[in-house]
Amino acid sequence: MDLEPSADDTPKARRLDRFRLASRRVDAHPAVVQATRATRAALPGDPKFGDALSTAAEDRPSLVLARHLAELGTAQPSAARELGLGALQVWQALAESIGRGAGTDEVAIVFTDLVGFSSWALEVGDERALELLREVASIVEPAIESRGRIVKRLGDGHMAVFPDAQHAVDAALEIQRKLAGVAVDGHAAQLRVGVHVGRPRRVGRDYLGVDVNVAARVTDAAKGGEVLVSDRALAALDTAGLRVKRRRRFRAKGAPRDLEVHAIAPAAP
Numbered sequence: 001m002d003l004e005p006s007a008d009d010t011p012k013a014r015r016l017d018r019f020r021l022a023s024r025r026v027d028a029h030p031a032v033v034q035a036t037r038a039t040r041a042a043l044p045g046d047p048k049f050g051d052a053l054s055t056a057a058e059d060r061p062s063l064v065l066a067r068h069l070a071e072l073g074t075a076q077p078s079a080a081r082e083l084g085l086g087a088l089q090v091w092q093a094l095a096e097s098i099g100r101g102a103g104t105d106e107v108a109i110v111f112t113d114l115v116g117f118s119s120w121a122l123e124v125g126d127e128r129a130l131e132l133l134r135e136v137a138s139i140v141e142p143a144i145e146s147r148g149r150i151v152k153r154l155g156d157g158h159m160a161v162f163p164d165a166q167h168a169v170d171a172a173l174e175i176q177r178k179l180a181g182v183a184v185d186g187h188a189a190q191l192r193v194g195v196h197v198g199r200p201r202r203v204g205r206d207y208l209g210v211d212v213n214v215a216a217r218v219t220d221a222a223k224g225g226e227v228l229v230s231d232r233a234l235a236a237l238d239t240a241g242l243r244v245k246r247r248r249r250f251r252a253k254g255a256p257r258d259l260e261v262h263a264i265a266p267a268a269p
Contacts, residue, residue: 027079036082043090108168108197108233109207109215110148112140112175113157115190115224124185132184136191139178143171151207161207165229165236168195172227173266179225190224197232217252218261231260243267 026032114136121129133156140158144150147170148162162168172193182189196218198211214230222228228247229237247261 028076029079030077032079033077033082036079036086040082040086043086106164106197106199107207108148108162108165108195108236109200109212110144110160110162110168110172110193110195111154111157111216111219112160112172112191112193113154113219115192117156120187124187128184132182132187132189135182135184136179136189139182140175140191143174143178147171151205159207159212165195165197165233166238168233169227169229169237169264173264176225176227177266192219192222192224193227194219194222194229195227195233196230197236214255214259217255221247221250221252221261222263227264228261229264231262234262234264237264239264241267 114132117129117132141150144158144160144162147167148160151159151161160168160171162171172195175191175193179189179191194215194217196211196215198209198214200207200209200211218228218230234244243265245263247263250259250261251257252259
């Protein structure tokens with residue numbers, strides 16, 4: 001922690017060296033660091049803001065700065081680092097409260113998954129598998145991005161969020177309609193889609209929590225070419241023009257026992 005003395009040996013330089021050394025000692029003092037951490041815990045927002053999860057994959061200036069501040073604390077604890085992250089934590093909380101985040105907002109969560117892709121890819125190899133993934137992505141991603149946001153790509157699927165269930169279902173039905181007939185080497189692209197509405201916790205660009213798990217379980221229960229929605233998503237939909245069929249005997253580990261799911265499709269003309 002000791003600093004190299006200044007090459008300038010004037011009284012002013014010596015005083016500056018002593019001040020810098022004292023500041024470093026105070027900044028790293030365990031009691032001071034603990035006090036600043038306690039202050040952060042009492043501030044609005046996420047007191048763990050600044051870790052890799054909360055700042056990953058975003059290039060907003062506040063998150064870039066938070067990553068740099070977090071890196072400064074890898075060598076030793078720092079009260080100044082904690083204060084800086086605390087200020088950014090409050091800024092992030094304020095941004096979320098006016099709609100730039102989604103910590104407590106209700107959203108529609110969507111997962112997509114290509115049925116049978118992994119086993120088919122093992123048979124045909126990477127080149128054909130990549131060809132199918134590109135064709136599917138050229139349909140799936142524009143449909144999502146015109147109404148919502150891709151959270152992450154999952155190899156042979158996507159996780160996305162939408163402002164409401166209607167936008168999510170409109171995107172899902174558009175995807176299924178446009179994917180009909182898409183095939184590579186005779187292998188048809190069969191996509192299953194699940195939609196659930198909830199209030200997941202937003203961390204960085206990702207979303208975590210029970211509602212995300214429910215959306216994933218709803219998707220797992222769908223068949224190829226099918227769109228399944230939870231009862232909460234269905235309640236938020238305009239079902240005029242839709243065919244709705246309840247999936248009976250639905251059970252999924254990690255989902256509420258009373259959860260109901262429904263297969264939806266455009267009504268026959």
